[in-house]
Amino acid sequence: MTLKTTLLGAVALAAIAPAAFAERGADGHVNIIYWQAPSILNPYLSGGTKDLESASMIIEPLGRYDETGALVPFLATEIPTIENGGVSEDLTSITWKLKPDLLWSDGTSVTANDVKFTAEYCMHPEGGCAQAAKFEGVSAVEVIDDLTVKVTFSESKPNPYGPFMGAQAPIIQAAQFADCLGAKAPECTEANFNPIGTGPFRVTEFRPNDVISLEANPNYRDPAKPAFATMTFKGGGDATAAGRAVLETGEFDYAWNLQLAPEVIEQMQAGGKGQTIAAFGSLVERIMVNMTDPSPSLPEGERATAKHPHPFLTDPAVRAALSMSIDRELLVEIGYGQAGRPTCNLVPAPALYASDNTDCLTHDIEGANAMLDEAGWTRGADGIREKDGVRLSVLFQTSTNAVRQDFQALIKQWWDEIGVETELRNVSASVFFGGDPGSPDTFQKFYADLEMYANNFDGTDPEAYLAAQTCDKAPRPETQWQGENITRFCDPTYDAMVAELGRTGELEKRGEIARKLNDMVTKESNVIIPLVDRGRVSAHSNTLGGVVLNTWDSELWNVADWYRTE
Amino acid sequence: MLTFTIRRLVLAVPTLLFIALVIFSLLQLAPGDPMAQVPLTVPPEVKERMREALGLGAPVHIQFFKWIVQFFWVEPQVLFDNIFGTSFSEGKLRVLSWQTRSPVMDIVVQRLPQTLWVVGMSYVLGVMIALPIGIYSAYRQYSAFDQIGTFVSMVGFSVPTFFTGVLLIVIFSVNLGWFPSIYDTTHKVTDWESFMFQLRQMIMPVAVLALYNAAQISRFMRASMLDNLNQDYVRTARAKGLGEKTVVLVHVLRNSMIPVVTVIALGVPQVFGGAIITEQVFKVNGLGQLLITSIEANDLPMVQTLTFIFALLIVVFNLIADVLYGILDLRIRYD
Numbered sequence: 001m002t003l004k005t006t007l008l009g010a011v012a013l014a015a016i017a018p019a020a021f022a023e024r025g026a027d028g029h030v031n032i033i034y035w036q037a038p039s040i041l042n043p044y045l046s047g048g049t050k051d052l053e054s055a056s057m058i059i060e061p062l063g064r065y066d067e068t069g070a071l072v073p074f075l076a077t078e079i080p081t082i083e084n085g086g087v088s089e090d091l092t093s094i095t096w097k098l099k100p101d102l103l104w105s106d107g108t109s110v111t112a113n114d115v116k117f118t119a120e121y122c123m124h125p126e127g128g129c130a131q132a133a134k135f136e137g138v139s140a141v142e143v144i145d146d147l148t149v150k151v152t153f154s155e156s157k158p159n160p161y162g163p164f165m166g167a168q169a170p171i172i173q174a175a176q177f178a179d180c181l182g183a184k185a186p187e188c189t190e191a192n193f194n195p196i197g198t199g200p201f202r203v204t205e206f207r208p209n210d211v212i213s214l215e216a217n218p219n220y221r222d223p224a225k226p227a228f229a230t231m232t233f234k235g236g237g238d239a240t241a242a243g244r245a246v247l248e249t250g251e252f253d254y255a256w257n258l259q260l261a262p263e264v265i266e267q268m269q270a271g272g273k274g275q276t277i278a279a280f281g282s283l284v285e286r287i288m289v290n291m292t293d294p295s296p297s298l299p300e301g302e303r304a305t306a307k308h309p310h311p312f313l314t315d316p317a318v319r320a321a322l323s324m325s326i327d328r329e330l331l332v333e334i335g336y337g338q339a340g341r342p343t344c345n346l347v348p349a350p351a352l353y354a355s356d357n358t359d360c361l362t363h364d365i366e367g368a369n370a371m372l373d374e375a376g377w378t379r380g381a382d383g384i385r386e387k388d389g390v391r392l393s394v395l396f397q398t399s400t401n402a403v404r405q406d407f408q409a410l411i412k413q414w415w416d417e418i419g420v421e422t423e424l425r426n427v428s429a430s431v432f433f434g435g436d437p438g439s440p441d442t443f444q445k446f447y448a449d450l451e452m453y454a455n456n457f458d459g460t461d462p463e464a465y466l467a468a469q470t471c472d473k474a475p476r477p478e479t480q481w482q483g484e485n486i487t488r489f490c491d492p493t494y495d496a497m498v499a500e501l502g503r504t505g506e507l508e509k510r511g512e513i514a515r516k517l518n519d520m521v522t523k524e525s526n527v528i529i530p531l532v533d534r535g536r537v538s539a540h541s542n543t544l545g546g547v548v549l550n551t552w553d554s555e556l557w558n559v560a561d562w563y564r565t566e
Numbered sequence: 567m568l569t570f571t572i573r574r575l576v577l578a579v580p581t582l583l584f585i586a587l588v589i590f591s592l593l594q595l596a597p598g599d600p601m602a603q604v605p606l607t608v609p610p611e612v613k614e615r616m617r618e619a620l621g622l623g624a625p626v627h628i629q630f631f632k633w634i635v636q637f638f639w640v641e642p643q644v645l646f647d648n649i650f651g652t653s654f655s656e657g658k659l660r661v662l663s664w665q666t667r668s669p670v671m672d673i674v675v676q677r678l679p680q681t682l683w684v685v686g687m688s689y690v691l692g693v694m695i696a697l698p699i700g701i702y703s704a705y706r707q708y709s710a711f712d713q714i715g716t717f718v719s720m721v722g723f724s725v726p727t728f729f730t731g732v733l734l735i736v737i738f739s740v741n742l743g744w745f746p747s748i749y750d751t752t753h754k755v756t757d758w759e760s761f762m763f764q765l766r767q768m769i770m771p772v773a774v775l776a777l778y779n780a781a782q783i784s785r786f787m788r789a790s791m792l793d794n795l796n797q798d799y800v801r802t803a804r805a806k807g808l809g810e811k812t813v814v815l816v817h818v819l820r821n822s823m824i825p826v827v828t829v830i831a832l833g834v835p836q837v838f839g840g841a842i843i844t845e846q847v848f849k850v851n852g853l854g855q856l857l858i859t860s861i862e863a864n865d866l867p868m869v870q871t872l873t874f875i876f877a878l879l880i881v882v883f884n885l886i887a888d889v890l891y892g893i894l895d896l897r898i899r900y901d
Contacts, residue, residue, distance in 0.1 A: 033748070037851070037859065039663075039665040039666040039863075040665070040666050040667055040668075045667055046604075046665075047603075047604035047605055047607075047608045047616075048603055048604065048605075049605060125615075126619065127619060128615050128616040128617075128618060128619020128620065129612070129615075129616075130604065130608060130612065130616055131608075131612075132612045132615065133608060133609050133612050183619070185619070185667070186619070186662055186667035187659075187662075187667075189667065189668040189669065189672075192666075192667055192668070193666075193668065205752065207676055207751065207752070207851075208663075208665070208666040208668060208673055208676075209665065209666065209673070209851070209855075209856065209859055210676075210677075210751055210851040211750075211751055211752055211851070213752055232750075232752070234748060234750075234849065235851075236846070236849050236851050236855060236859070237748070237846060237847075237849045238846070241735075241747065241748070241847070241849065244735070244739075244740065244747065245747060245748050248739075248740045249739045249740055249743065249746075249747050251739075251746055251747060251748055252748070271740070428598075429602065430598045430599070430602040430603075430862060430863075430864055431597045431598055431599075431602070432602075433599075433602045433603075433606070434597070434598050434599025434600075434601060434602035434864065435599050435601055435602075435610060435613060435614075436597060436598065436599045438597075439597045439598075439599075441597065442599075444610075453606075455606045455607070456606075456607065457607055458607045464609075465607075479610075480614075482610035482611070482613075482614060483610060484606075484609065484610065
């Protein structure tokens with residue numbers, strides 16, 4: 001009898017075990033470290049990655065991008081497309097359907113009104129919404145019924161997935177933010193620090209620029225998730241310390257974005273407490289070529305504007321030679337290791353938009369020299385090439401950053417070998433990337449011949465990113481030096497194709513146009529010299545399971561699925 | 567003494583206003599943009615609207631005047647409300663940080679405990695170590711103890727805290743696993759166990775800073791003792807048959823403490839300033855870390871407020887040092 005009871009008990013236990021495993025909060029506590037500390041949990045008031053990603057565990061959009069860049073529904077029942085009737089044939093409207101019975105973390109129902117309110121919140125003219133670009137072209141957001149909302153655009157929108165899609169545009173609760181519209185937005189400290197959301201976690205305490213304490217959201221739509229009952233999200237310090245805390249001391253379970261030298265990461269991994277994961281997105285480290293003359297002898301207001309074309313960088317042979325002489329493989333090995341790969345594309349991914357352009361991968365000093373010889377640039381007494389009294393002497397600037405300074409030194413050496421004299425300069429990142437029109441050192445003003453930095457695009461559609469290289473987007477005094485066409489490249493054919501891309505809805509055709517646009521600014525003209533396709537390296541402890549690194553959305557996009565192994 | 571104190575306090579007002587103006591103008595002139603940390607994927611037109619929402623479009627003198635009113639008029643009301651439960655400050659705009667869009671003073675108050683615990687403790691500890699070492703080193707000048715003391719303080723003085731900090735982390739956190747390398751600011755001391763945890767997480771940052779503070783103060787103490795030990799009154803005291811203990815610890819020490827007390831008092835504002843580097847290394851996230859992250863993010867209201875608070879503390883502790891001077895040395899008269 002006792003044997004039978006024991007056996008029965010064992011069977012019962014075995015049956016219970018997996019069930020217990022899938023219970024909300026069963027795995028206790030999890031620690032995450034971001035070496036940049038979150039300042040605010042409202043993505044609409046801050047564009048910072050640290051803020052977007054920490055908020056992504058609390059508030060969610062209707063749909064997200066997964067690790068392959070595909071669209072997956074989160075709060076919506078499905079992703080609207082033309083095929084399922086969610087997107088109108090003329091591409092001017094998109095209709096989202098919410099999952100039924102969704103609850104906010106305070107227990108109230110999520111309705112289409114909240115979605116409509118979110119759009120109102122961000123589109124308010126006085127709010128200074130950081131994600132306003134996501135809502136560009138939206139003419140109306142209408143509530144059809146409690147669970148259906150229709151977004152209408154003022155003109156046809158081939159990529160209608162701007163509003164409510166991805167970490168940049170989550171749904172906020174209308175009731176909580178009702179009094180926070182427009183100029184009042186910053187005054188709602190309580191709402192900005194403790195947003196009520198639908199995500200797997202909710203805030204128990206938020207300390208700006210320091211730490212967030214979270215607990216499992218009792219009203220999360222999947223009753224078995226999240227596996228962790230509580231979470232500490234620590235911010236601050238530096239990437240080295242964050243890597244150390246996960247890989248060497250094991251104090252933390254997850255560390256974000258370890259921008260470290262490859263050998264440092266390798267050494268840390270020898271600690272044996274965790275492992276690194278890498279994934280690639282659209283971030284490309286590149287050299288921008290100034291098509292205008294940045295000479296200090298020109299009067300202020302005309303310097304580095306279309307009025308004065310560059311004396312020698314307008315020669316396609318010079319630009320091609322500069323690109324050919326760079327050994328991208330070596331740059332990757334020295335600067336990024338596992339987190340980088342050489343590229344010749346401005347748009348390296350997703351596959352549909354990535355051109356098969358690989359010519360630049362061959363490091364060819366001889367070829368570059370031959371090309372310059374042919375173009376009539378002859379070496380002077382000091383080895384520097386010149387033609388008609390113009391010397392190939394360039395000022396090459398970038399932001400202050402150990403890897404970038406290594407790159408500068410290497411590239412200077414290669415350019416020396418082809419007879420181009422290079423002066424290096426680095427500017428503090430907060431000045432370089434700041435848009436202060438009064439400062440001569442911003443990357444937009446571009447008071448140098450060449451400059452290096454990295455950029456990417458949100459989501460998976462490169463239309464806006466490619467459209468940034470059109471003539472009218474060039475920074476100039478009339479626009480207070482704001483603008484995204486940093487090189488001041490101007491080609492009417494390019495502009496016409498960008499306009500065509502804006503009218504084309506069919507994916508295959510869009511891919512074709514985007515690849516062509518990419519080639520026009522890279523291999524055909526070398527106005528943009530891509531160097532490295534930069535991935536993201538993060539680390540998680542050996543006891544943390546379920547991590548899927550995603551560069552298309554928030555890294556913490558699937559935090560609900562994380563669990564403790566062992 | 568009272569009139570002196572009052573006169574100094576009154577004089578402090580224009581000084582502080584001038585300091586506020588200087589800080590404000592310097593920050594205005596410094597290059598940088600609060601939007602620098604916003605990703606490049608956000609278009610420039612959107613950034614421009616965000617700048618306007620921060621109040622950056624307003625003329626400079628209006629921005630300054632607004633800050634003065636918010637800091638000297640609204641913030642004291644908030645403090646008063648918090649203490650007495652009144653509601654004078656209701657609906658008035660406080661000094662808001664550009665990074666967090668929340669009141670600057672709330673964050674400062676939130677950061678004070680960890681800074682006072684770690685940096686304050688290291689200062690107290692540093693002083694407690696430094697004084698006996700300084701006294702004994704001077705009394706036995708050029709002895710083995712003095713030589714070792716000199717060596718240790720030279721090391722403490724010259725080795726930067728970002729080196730000693732990381733060294734301690736590598737030894738005690740990574741290799742031995744004794745202490746956490748990341749400070750938990752949310753930790754609350756409720757019982758013996760949590761107290762022990764607090765102790766363990768404080769040991770390394772406190773040790774690093776205490777070494778630095780002790781090195782500095784022990785040198786002052788030693789020099790000041792040496793000055794006095796050779797004075798005539800010491801010979802007189804010995805000649806009249808007083809014991810060595812009385813001579814050194816009563817006569818010499820009291821006179822030697824005068825300059826040292828000033829140095830210690832003037833060092834206190836630095837405690838509130840936090841320890842930028844050590845706080846970063848151990849992720850203490852106190853006032854020092856707050857200042858440096860605000861500078862990086864070009865969060866001008868935060869930087870302005872913090873630097874002004876430091877200036878205020880320096881002015882106040884200067885006054886305290888002067889008053890202490892008069893109390894310790896009765897020969898000094900200010901009136």
